[in-house]
Amino acid sequence: MATVIIDGKEIDVKAGTTIMEAAKLLDIYIPHFCYHPKLPIAGNCRMCLVEVEKMPKPVISCAMPVNDGMVVKTDSEMVRTARKGVMEFLLINHPLDCPVCDQGGECSLQDLAMKYGPDRSRFHDHKRHVPNYDLGPIIETEMNRCIHCTRCIRFSEDVSGVEQMGAVYRGDHMQVGPFVESRLDSELTGNLAELCPVGALNFKPFHFQARGWELKHADGICSHCSVGCHTRMDHLDGRILRVMSRSWNEGNETWLCDKGRFALDGLANERLTAPMVRASQGGELKKVSWPEALDQAAKILKSVKPEEVAGLASDAVQGGEELFAFQDLMRNVLGSGHIDHRLRQRDFSADELPLTRADLLMNTPLASLNGADAIVLVGFDPRFETPILNIRLRRATQAGARVVSVGARKLNTNLLNVTEVVVAPGGEVARLNAALQALDHDEACAEDPVAALLKGAKKPVLLLGEGANVHPEAEALRRVSVALLDKVGGIGPNWNGYNRVAARANAAAAQDLGVVPHRGAGYTRLERMGMNASQILEAAASGQVKVLFLLGVDPLDEALDRDLARRALSKARVIYLGAFYGSAAQKAEVVLAGLAPGERPMTLTNGEGRVQRSARAVNGPLEAKEDWRILRALSDRFAAPLGYNDLEALRKKMAASDHRYDLSRLGPGESAMACDHSPVTRGLPVTVSAAAESGAAMQLLMVSSFYRDDPVAARSKVMGQLARDGRLRIHPDDASGLAIVQDGLVRVLSGERKIEVRADLDRRVPHGVVIGDLGRGENATRELGDYSNGYPRVSLVALPG
Amino acid sequence: MNERTTLSTGVTPRFSEEKLQEIEKIFQRYPADRRQSAVMPILHLAQREFGGWLSREALDYVAGLINMPPIRVYEVATFYTMYNLQPVGRYHVQACTNISCWLCGSDQVMDALKNKLKIGVGHTSEDKRFTLAEVECLGACVNAPMMQINDDYYENLTTDKVVEIIDRLP
Numbered sequence: 001m002a003t004v005i006i007d008g009k010e011i012d013v014k015a016g017t018t019i020m021e022a023a024k025l026l027d028i029y030i031p032h033f034c035y036h037p038k039l040p041i042a043g044n045c046r047m048c049l050v051e052v053e054k055m056p057k058p059v060i061s062c063a064m065p066v067n068d069g070m071v072v073k074t075d076s077e078m079v080r081t082a083r084k085g086v087m088e089f090l091l092i093n094h095p096l097d098c099p100v101c102d103q104g105g106e107c108s109l110q111d112l113a114m115k116y117g118p119d120r121s122r123f124h125d126h127k128r129h130v131p132n133y134d135l136g137p138i139i140e141t142e143m144n145r146c147i148h149c150t151r152c153i154r155f156s157e158d159v160s161g162v163e164q165m166g167a168v169y170r171g172d173h174m175q176v177g178p179f180v181e182s183r184l185d186s187e188l189t190g191n192l193a194e195l196c197p198v199g200a201l202n203f204k205p206f207h208f209q210a211r212g213w214e215l216k217h218a219d220g221i222c223s224h225c226s227v228g229c230h231t232r233m234d235h236l237d238g239r240i241l242r243v244m245s246r247s248w249n250e251g252n253e254t255w256l257c258d259k260g261r262f263a264l265d266g267l268a269n270e271r272l273t274a275p276m277v278r279a280s281q282g283g284e285l286k287k288v289s290w291p292e293a294l295d296q297a298a299k300i301l302k303s304v305k306p307e308e309v310a311g312l313a314s315d316a317v318q319g320g321e322e323l324f325a326f327q328d329l330m331r332n333v334l335g336s337g338h339i340d341h342r343l344r345q346r347d348f349s350a351d352e353l354p355l356t357r358a359d360l361l362m363n364t365p366l367a368s369l370n371g372a373d374a375i376v377l378v379g380f381d382p383r384f385e386t387p388i389l390n391i392r393l394r395r396a397t398q399a400g401a402r403v404v405s406v407g408a409r410k411l412n413t414n415l416l417n418v419t420e421v422v423v424a425p426g427g428e429v430a431r432l433n434a435a436l437q438a439l440d441h442d443e444a445c446a447e448d449p450v451a452a453l454l455k456g457a458k459k460p461v462l463l464l465g466e467g468a469n470v471h472p473e474a475e476a477l478r479r480v481s482v483a484l485l486d487k488v489g490g491i492g493p494n495w496n497g498y499n500r501v502a503a504r505a506n507a508a509a510a511q512d513l514g515v516v517p518h519r520g521a522g523y524t525r526l527e528r529m530g531m532n533a534s535q536i537l538e539a540a541a542s543g544q545v546k547v548l549f550l551l552g553v554d555p556l557d558e559a560l561d562r563d564l565a566r567r568a569l570s571k572a573r574v575i576y577l578g579a580f581y582g583s584a585a586q587k588a589e590v591v592l593a594g595l596a597p598g599e600r601p602m603t604l605t606n607g608e609g610r611v612q613r614s615a616r617a618v619n620g621p622l623e624a625k626e627d628w629r630i631l632r633a634l635s636d637r638f639a640a641p642l643g644y645n646d647l648e649a650l651r652k653k654m655a656a657s658d659h660r661y662d663l664s665r666l667g668p669g670e671s672a673m674a675c676d677h678s679p680v681t682r683g684l685p686v687t688v689s690a691a692a693e694s695g696a697a698m699q700l701l702m703v704s705s706f707y708r709d710d711p712v713a714a715r716s717k718v719m720g721q722l723a724r725d726g727r728l729r730i731h732p733d734d735a736s737g738l739a740i741v742q743d744g745l746v747r748v749l750s751g752e753r754k755i756e757v758r759a760d761l762d763r764r765v766p767h768g769v770v771i772g773d774l775g776r777g778e779n780a781t782r783e784l785g786d787y788s789n790g791y792p793r794v795s796l797v798a799l800p801g
Numbered sequence: 802m803n804e805r806t807t808l809s810t811g812v813t814p815r816f817s818e819e820k821l822q823e824i825e826k827i828f829q830r831y832p833a834d835r836r837q838s839a840v841m842p843i844l845h846l847a848q849r850e851f852g853g854w855l856s857r858e859a860l861d862y863v864a865g866l867i868n869m870p871p872i873r874v875y876e877v878a879t880f881y882t883m884y885n886l887q888p889v890g891r892y893h894v895q896a897c898t899n900i901s902c903w904l905c906g907s908d909q910v911m912d913a914l915k916n917k918l919k920i921g922v923g924h925t926s927e928d929k930r931f932t933l934a935e936v937e938c939l940g941a942c943v944n945a946p947m948m949q950i951n952d953d954y955y956e957n958l959t960t961d962k963v964v965e966i967i968d969r970l971p
């Protein structure tokens with residue numbers, strides 16, 4: 001410990017703390033540009049000079065560690081003179097074009113120049129002029145404004161792991177940028193613009209959209225993946241223009257990924273603005289009043305028996321409020337138990353088991369992932385499923401942790417020390433089981449990469465990703481993962497390394513609040529199990545289910561089997577409640593216009609099980625209404641309406657059914673609750689099916705496209721520029737055998753079904769496998785999908801053109 | 802010289818087997834986990850091998866050999882003026898204009914060079930024989946003024962001597 005006195009205030013800090021950080025603890029602001037709490041120290045802007053007693057010259061506080069007894073002055077005459085000098089130099093080459101700079105009004109340089117800058121320049125030479133670069137769809141550059149703080153370079157190197165930014169030439173010829181024009185190949189590029197203290201790096205989608213001081217702010221939670229990053233939605237005139245990060249030490253620190261930041265333009269496309277009803281089969285949708293639409297919906301629902309109604313909900317765009325009200329309505333008002341949100345899951349066998357939250361969500365808090373020393377990824381591509389979680393894993397690997405990734409494809413990863421164990425599609429269970437057996441024998445253990453990694457690890461983590469969750473033997477895979485981790489002591493009261501990471505933002509809330517056929521809200525057991533997502537679609541296609549009630553979900557674009565979804569939607573009568581005029585609304589008889597994230601207060605539960613609240617930033621379009629209120633109003637047309645009339649009452653009801661949704665129980669300083677460390681279902685028998693056979697045909701692996709994975713992102717133009725979706729990835733060797741060329745058209749056939757897509761040759765794809773994005777619309781890979789067949793065998797034909 | 806970017810030739814040069822062995826030796830001068838330290842000598846070798854200058858492809862090739870991100874190589878190559886990022890003539894004439902040489906008449910030396918070669922500083926003659934450069938102290942102040950042509954120093958220069966030296970070049 002060291003005791004320091006800063007500006008007359010005394011504080012005890014850990015030895016090694018810098019003066020800057022000690023001052024921060026005292027709420028003393030020291031001007032700075034290059035210092036950033038989450039980046040390595042550079043000490044090159046010199047703005048943070050302070051006076052230390054007994055030192056002859058001012059020192060930079062961001063890099064100077066405190067000493068016991070140090071006396072620091074942050075605002076003495078010496079300090080002010082020094083800062084004025086630094087500022088004069090910084091401004092020599094600065095273009096001073098604040099009036100046309102996006103950063104104007106929220107610029108550190110502008111603010112500090114007001115305090116320390118000279119009122120006129122003594123510099124008579126030419127200012128330097130440096131080139132701009134096109135860094136891709138997110139970042140706009142105006143490099144003349146750069147003050148060489150190197151934050152962007154340190155971020156690229158340290159956090160994003162994509163070293164493309166650098167400083168070339170030297171002295172006053174120094175230029176920051178990639179030198180050779182190139183698009184930044186990272187999912188985290190938006191952070192560069194956020195951390196640039198001046199207007200050198202700006203947001204391209206926000207360029208010239210508004211001035212900082214005109215914007216209003218609302219605190220949000222990102223709804224684009226299960227990390228649940230803390231955001232600030234900046235809005236003006238009813239439009240969200242920009243999403244910035246809010247600092248959250250246990251989660252996103254100060255970062256956001258590009259999807260979380262700029263998928264928002266998708267909110268403005270294909271929106272439903274009023275309720276609509278279709279007068280006759282095949283007729284046009286007509287705008288009607290709310291009572292008419294609700295009457296019509298009620299009429300349809302009443303026209304069939306309760307068990308002939310089924311509900312599907314989106315776990316990507318709906319808040320906990322809607323999810324809770326939806327299952328409440330389905331079960332208690334309409335009397336149907338057929339409700340689900342898992343349209344991409346294949347294996348529902350675990351529904352028979354009393355699984356808990358600890359089985360279904362993450363058990364290692366995000367903040368603790370940095371501390372892991374051994375990381376096993378199972379069917380998980382953390383970088384392109386949960387980018388901010390991936391930063392945590394990267395930090396762990398920077399500290400020496402090793403990674404083994406078990407999956408059917410190689411990853412485009414920025415983690416260090418990675419061993420990739422690529423298995424034939426479906427072979428993960430057998431692979432992990434072999435590791436489990438190997439743990440008993442020293443020799444075998446040394447040879448098995450997974451066993452060798454886990455053996456002796458003190459803080460092992462195992463993360464099941466989307467590839468594991470939608471695995472045809474997901475439950476077997478989950479069990480063997482639990483057993484494996486359990487065997488090496490990775491599941492205990494002090495360290496629980498078992499994590500099932502859902503990709504979707506509110507999948508956890510859907511589980512908690514009972515939007516599943518086998519459990520009620522709060523993990524209550526049900527008398528009778530309803531039908532799961534795949535059964536619901538089958539039953540709708542066969543006519544057994546007569547009415548499909550869809551909450552924010554487009555089965556054509558979400559279900560694994562597009563063909564089945566198509567048959568279901570054309571056979572059943574469809575009521576759609578949601579924000580977008582998508583494939584479901586186009587088929588629906590009644591369309592109830594709901595709201596999208598950012599337009600309503602929402603409860604979002606992240607992958608850790610942390611319950612978080614996102615505020616409303618803007619109003620929805622025209623007559624669209626908050627989704628749960630629509631459900632509430634609809635329930636009025638039935639014998640036992642829903643028992644809540646305002647948001648507070650609804651949230652009380654949610655909290656009563658699952659105490660984790662009672663945020664008033666939190667202590668001071670707690671932001672929300674993570675998962676409780678209750679032990680997962682251990683000791684269940686591990687079942688292994690025969691190893692996946694390999695045949696002559698290619699196997700199709702379907703993955704979701706990160707930048708297009710939810711209804712908002714799918715409609716975003718910016719995401720469209722980032723995604724390379726709709727392509728079929730194939731190994732160049734396999735491709736050349738089939739005369740398939742890069743970007744060439746390929747017909748993919750599986751039984752009766754076929755699609756035509758463009759090829760993308762990629763060495764990361766294993767031999768004998770082709771990888772397609774699940775995709776949307778015609779020719780999406782999901783046309784070939786099918787719930788019972790995990791990895792369809794396909795044949796490929798190269799087409800001209 | 803144009804400082805804005807590297808020139809791309811569209812062709813990736815390659816070291817010969819022999820030079821690759823030399824590079825292995827260079828790597829051995831540094832600890833195994835510090836291979837990146839070899840970037841400067843390897844760039845130097847590349848410049849010698851690949852026509853006296855480093856094209857973008859040459860820089861990328863070196864980056865690949867050392868397994869470091871290209872931008873880190875660009876940073877090194879642009880920091881030091883002795884890496885040429887533009888093609889140079891067969892003779893790279895580098896005249897020192899730093900203080901000692903200047904006091905002893907480097908201005909006249911420079912003028913003589915410009916007149917003789919008919920090019921300005923930073924330029925290459927049309928026949929690609931000469932590139933003229935102005936450099937800082939090359940450590941031969943005792944015999945100022947001086948210039949360096951490729952690897953050789955020429956000292957105690959006078960305007961006449963300059964012309965003579967240039968004329969004598971093969």
Ligand code: SF4
Pocket residue numbers: 145146147148149150151152153176195196197198200201
């Ligand atoms: S571009 Fe911005 S962040 Fe990067 S060095 Fe320049 S001022 Fe700093």
Ligand code: SF4
Pocket residue numbers: 222223224225226227228229252256257258259260261386387388389
């Ligand atoms: S990591 Fe996930 S939660 Fe965070 S900003 Fe990106 S999409 Fe949003």
Ligand code: FES
Pocket residue numbers: 031032033034035042043044045046047048049060061062063
């Ligand atoms: S903040 Fe200390 S030198 Fe830049």
Ligand code: FES
Pocket residue numbers: 897898899900901902903937938939940941942945946947
């Ligand atoms: S000043 Fe010319 S060699 Fe030193």
